[in-house]
Amino acid sequence: AQSVTQLDSHVSVSEGTPVLLRCNYSSSYSPSLFWYVQHPNKGLQLLLKYTSAATLVKGINGFEAEFKKSETSFHLTKPSAHMSDAAEYFCVVSAPNDYKLSFGAGTTVTVRA
Amino acid sequence: NAGVTQTPKFRILKIGQSMTLQCTQDMNHNYMYWYRQDPGMGLKLIYYSVGAGITDKGEVPNGYNVSRSTTEDFPLRLELAAPSQTSVYFCASSYTPRDKAYNEQFFGPGTRLTVL
Numbered sequence: 001a002q003s004v005t006q007l008d009s010h011v012s013v014s015e016g017t018p019v020l021l022r023c024n025y026s027s028s029y030s031p032s033l034f035w036y037v038q039h040p041n042k043g044l045q046l047l048l049k050y051t052s053a054a055t056l057v058k059g060i061n062g063f064e065a066e067f068k069k070s071e072t073s074f075h076l077t078k079p080s081a082h083m084s085d086a087a088e089y090f091c092v093v094s095a096p097n098d099y100k101l102s103f104g105a106g107t108t109v110t111v112r113a
Numbered sequence: 114n115a116g117v118t119q120t121p122k123f124r125i126l127k128i129g130q131s132m133t134l135q136c137t138q139d140m141n142h143n144y145m146y147w148y149r150q151d152p153g154m155g156l157k158l159i160y161y162s163v164g165a166g167i168t169d170k171g172e173v174p175n176g177y178n179v180s181r182s183t184t185e186d187f188p189l190r191l192e193l194a195a196p197s198q199t200s201v202y203f204c205a206s207s208y209t210p211r212d213k214a215y216n217e218q219f220f221g222p223g224t225r226l227t228v229l
Contacts, residue, residue, distance in 0.1 A: 009153070032216070043117070043203060043220040044156075090155060099144055099163070099209060099216055103155025 002027045002093045006104035013081045014112045021076040021107045023091035033074045034092040034101070035065055044090065050074060052096075061085070086111045114139050117221035119204050125227045126194040134189040134224050136204030144207045145187040146171075146218065147179065149200040156203060162187055163209075194228045201225050 007022040025031060035047040048059025055067040061084075065076045074091060091104040120135045138145065143164050148156040158171030162181040176198055178190040187206075191198060205218040 034217070036220075041222075043222040044205075045220070046217060049217060092155075094216055099146075099161060099207070100158065101156075101216065101218060103157075105153060105155050 002029075002031060002095055002100075002102045004091045004093045004102060004104040006089075006091050006107050008107050009105065010108045010110070012110040012112060015083055016080050019076075019078040019081045019085065019109065021089050021091075021109070023074045023076065023104060025072055025074060025091070025093045027072075027093055027095065029095045032094045032096060033065075033067060034094075035059065035063070035074075035076050036090045036092060038088040038090065038106075040087070047076070047089075081109075081111050083111050083113065085109055116140065117204055117206055117219055119202075119221035119224050121224060122222070123225045125229060126191075127229060128194060128196065130194050131190070131192050132194070132226075134191075134202055134204075134226075136187045136189065136221060137185050138187075138204075138206040138219070139185065140206060140208070140219065141184060142206035142208045142219070143184070144209045144216075144218075145181065146205040146207075147177070147187070147189045148203045148205065149173065149198075150203060150223075151200050159189065159202075191226075196228050199226060199228045 003026045005024045033050040036044040048057045050067045058064045089107045117138045146161045147159040157173045160179040162168045202224045204221040207218045
């Protein structure tokens with residue numbers, strides 16, 4: 001079985017400062033990991049994915065995440081926050097060759113001007 | 114491509130009423146999914162389909178039904194609406210061949226349903 005824990009339910013940052021969203025996972029297999037973003041009243045959009053290739057994964061809009069097997073973590077970072085980054089972020093895990101996605105509870109990001 | 118589209122965007126139902134949430138994708142994806150999202154929670158899978166004519170239950174199927182008569186459409190039916198079904202419903206699709214190692218899903222904009 002797979003599960004994820006997002007360690008922060010809410011993160012507030014100032015525009016131009018770094019963003020860190022923390023995610024720990026649990027999986028019986030070598031997992032696939034995703035970060036999705038949901039802007040207000042919108043559907044979910046894929047930011048990036050890890051599928052057992054490079055451990056440092058670059059995504060859209062300047063986001064990146066690092067897969068650390070020893071720490072069972074997949075934290076999402078961005079060097080400089082923009083006002084448009086204000087949204088809900090979901091860490092998601094699945095087993096290889098499995099249709100099932102297991103979602104974290106989400107982290108709400110607020111960006112202060 | 115429009116991607117995944119859902120109708121309606123919003124709906125208010127009375128207890129005991131029925132309705133169908135519509136979902137259409139134009140990406141020729143084989144898999145389609147219905148999720149619900151409750152406040153402060155991640156998405157929970159209601160039903161999924163691996164192709165036309167094939168559907169199966171997810172984590173929280175009670176109170177819902179689905180059908181998949183075409184590749185493009187995957188409607189979700191609520192027969193007797195209850196307040197516990199107040200939620201935001203998302204439809205998603207993916208192209209998932211047998212040998213694919215991961216499952217990237219594409220989501221619609223959601224339907225916000227309130228049952229009073």
